[in-house]
Amino acid sequence: MPARPEPADTELVLAAVAHGDPGAFARLVERHQSMVRSVLRRMAKGDHALADDLAQETFLLAWRNLAAFRHDARFSTWLYRIALNAWLTHARKRRESLQDDLDEVAAEAGPDPATPLADRVDLERAIACLSDGERAAIAACYYADLSHEEAAAALGMPLGTVKTHILRAKAKLRARLGKEEP
Amino acid sequence: MTPDDRDPIEALLRADARAAVPDEGFTLRVMRALPVASRPRAWLRPALVTGSGAVGALLAWLLAPAGTSVVQGFVDLSRAQALTPSAWAALGLATGMAAVAAVLVADEA
Numbered sequence: 001m002p003a004r005p006e007p008a009d010t011e012l013v014l015a016a017v018a019h020g021d022p023g024a025f026a027r028l029v030e031r032h033q034s035m036v037r038s039v040l041r042r043m044a045k046g047d048h049a050l051a052d053d054l055a056q057e058t059f060l061l062a063w064r065n066l067a068a069f070r071h072d073a074r075f076s077t078w079l080y081r082i083a084l085n086a087w088l089t090h091a092r093k094r095r096e097s098l099q100d101d102l103d104e105v106a107a108e109a110g111p112d113p114a115t116p117l118a119d120r121v122d123l124e125r126a127i128a129c130l131s132d133g134e135r136a137a138i139a140a141c142y143y144a145d146l147s148h149e150e151a152a153a154a155l156g157m158p159l160g161t162v163k164t165h166i167l168r169a170k171a172k173l174r175a176r177l178g179k180e181e182p
Numbered sequence: 183m184t185p186d187d188r189d190p191i192e193a194l195l196r197a198d199a200r201a202a203v204p205d206e207g208f209t210l211r212v213m214r215a216l217p218v219a220s221r222p223r224a225w226l227r228p229a230l231v232t233g234s235g236a237v238g239a240l241l242a243w244l245l246a247p248a249g250t251s252v253v254q255g256f257v258d259l260s261r262a263q264a265l266t267p268s269a270w271a272a273l274g275l276a277t278g279m280a281a282v283a284a285v286l287v288a289d290e291a
Binding site: 022025026029033034041052055056060063123124142143145170174 | 189190191192194195196198199202203205208209211212213215216217
């Protein structure tokens with residue numbers, strides 16, 4: 001007997017909205033928790049507990065506003081926007097902003113050139129040293145898998161700024177992790 | 183192979199983004215935190231309608247002229263003596279019960 005195909009996000013959203021089916025919403029959470037938590041972990045500079053709290057807030061907001069989801073966008077993109085807003089609200093409370101100086105780098109310990117870093121933990125630490133704007137662009141384009149155009153729309157930045165953030169972020173990561181450009 | 187594929191940072195970022203974050207109970211945590219939908223109390227409306235009908239019947243019985251009997255009213259109605267006070271009381275009771283029943287049936291539908 002062939003396996004039943006996984007229902008698409010839109011089918012699960014419809015089931016959750018029309019019938020208030022928590023099981024359908026649980027499937028959506030299972031499917032997208034990795035992306036949401038990855039993005040928020042990068043935004044939260046590796047603070048996993050904070051990222052998970054914000055991820056939970058993201059899904060609760062999604063549940064409350066599920067009926068407002070327009071099916072012309074990907075569900076993951078819609079979720080990403082909610083996660084970003086949750087992060088921005090949190091950051092605003094901490095008087096942080098995406099409008100930080102592009103060149104600002106958190107004053108954390110610099111890399112040791114004698115010991116180039118390569119594993120994921122080091123990448124997470126290196127990303128934490130980027131400016132807020134650069135981190136947001138990297139999180140959007142790599143961890144939320146948005147195109148530069150989608151990231152620009154979601155972040156409310158000009159497309160050129162997103163591309164600049166990505167280029168500068170990669171240059172900084174390259175320097176911090178000791179990876180040579182090809 | 184594209185230039186991006188040869189860029190170790192690009193490859194590192196893509197590999198890191200592909201690595202799934204294990205659920206480790208996160209979905210359960212979210213589902214437990216969902217607000218419980220307030221269930222409408224199904225018994226409330228029928229109880230209100232029936233209660234109102236009962237109070238109306240009680241008031242009608244208390245305020246009815248002395249000697250009025252619903253049973254006698256039904257007897258009067260069956261004998262085509264429709265204008266006796268008891269017959270009016272019987273008609274009022276029957277109308278009230280029909281109204282309550284109609285509201286309850288409409289609510290159920």
